[in-house]
Amino acid sequence: MHRVRLAEVFPPDGPPIVAERFELRSDTSAHSHDFIELAVVIGGTATHVTAAGERDLDRGSVTMLRPGDWHGYRHCHKLIVYNVYVGPEVFRRDLAWVRTDPHLGRLLHTAGRSGHHSGHPLRLDPATLRIVETGLAETAGRPHPATHPGPAYAVRAGILLCLLGGSAAALSPDPAGERTDRGHPAVVAATQLLENDVQRDWNLDDLASAVNVSPAYLARLFTAQLGIPPMTCLGRLRAERAAALLIETDLPVAAIGRLVGWHDPNYASRRFRHFFALSPAAYRTRFRPGG
Template sequence: MHRVRRADVLAPGRPPVVFERYELQRDTEAHGHDFIELAVVTAGTATHVSAGGEWALERGSAVLLRPGDWHGYRDCRGLVVHNVYVGPEVFRHELAWLRAEPRLGRVLNTSCTSLQLDAAALQVAEAGFAALNDDAAGVAHAVRVGLLLCVLGGTTAALPPVPAGDMHPAVPAAARLLEDDIQHPWTLTELAASVNLSPSYLARLFTARFGMPPMTYLGRLRAERAAALLIETELSVAAIGRMVGWSDPNYASRRFGHFFAFSPTAYRDRFRAAGP
């Protein structure tokens, strides 16, 4: 039922934003995946289960999951979920400007976030889902992105306030440096020097916008890439650790477990089997 590999959902040549509809009447086994998923509930109820805990779902509920996040549904009663699958590069390139939106910018970088759509946005989203579910042929990429933005925008009213103000240009610059070379042995001192700020000032600015310090953000990027490789390849855990910048296997296992609550081996054993 659940496709966990990017190649099965966002295949080469296909748009990096895909919509799909599910009707769930019974529990679904926890599963992970290597792309961003935005799950929107339009009918029924359930309990959402993830590394971040459990919470109730109802009409208008939404969950944003980053690559590597695992989740499942329990106590489903007439649950209808519309999944939006998004390639992470969409938020790093054409929608990179969302980083400067105080509340959404933080949500997009947080693991397994519970959201709520307002009534107006939910109504618009449902009309869009009707046209776009099952990856309808001939629908322009711009239309898909527009609906994605409508859904995300419809959650902002329920998000906690974040200090307003323009984002310092060094913050997205630092994020891009980390994203472009996760294998590099970054230190906060080196990263700060690369964007011409002091380490403490960069850490403060970065945390205010991304909800975490730069080195935690780097750890998250490494864990996400490791999760994808665990799902997609037969590479050893040690080899995957080296590929993402964790040369010590024991350290790699601890850091991976910090983000996903499973060791790399346990993650592969459990979630790779939850394929299509």
């Protein structure tokens, strides 16, 4: 098993959105990422294996993984897949507005271990698939410009938005009826606070106070807009940071836990396993380069 890292996918000073086309006729070993990946199946079949379990894939199937997630393919039969790699900074900078959209925000935050999205596998309808496939065929494998601004990057961003929009359509509406056409600014602000300081000993009361809403209201808004409660979001962010440190440093597991806000080693191991179905030590052994 191996890990695919940012430096191996994105060229120096290149665009943070890259697409590649693969044809797979045999199993691929599990690997993890430190960026967001969307995989679109345009032909053949396979079984997708993740921490969330197994899922059969065919034309139109979409999988989405957050940083730290691992996956692989089994029983590949003439599988043709486009991988779209997205640097996490894209949704903090160029496409920050995506996180304020209740439909797309929920998609971004419930990927990963919840990759089956609460029983609703992601797929593109035939019309959207044709648009995405045509766009990816035009851009995948082409040389990358030196910097990301410009028409080529705009095309990749447009394809990404089409892919995200089509995938989000596969999710059922929230039964509580809390979702709206616009995201609440308190949710965006709270998410940014958690991302910027995962080590802090956050609790719901402190987070709500920081964005000037009541704890109960923030919890309701957060879950309706992003599909997960605030403290689950924090746990996911901590697990992602821990996964990167396990691969990129030689720090002891306990020290990594403290760096991301988990001061009890046993608790840290339980929380990490919850998201990635592996202990921190097992994750490092499997995905560290040369491991």
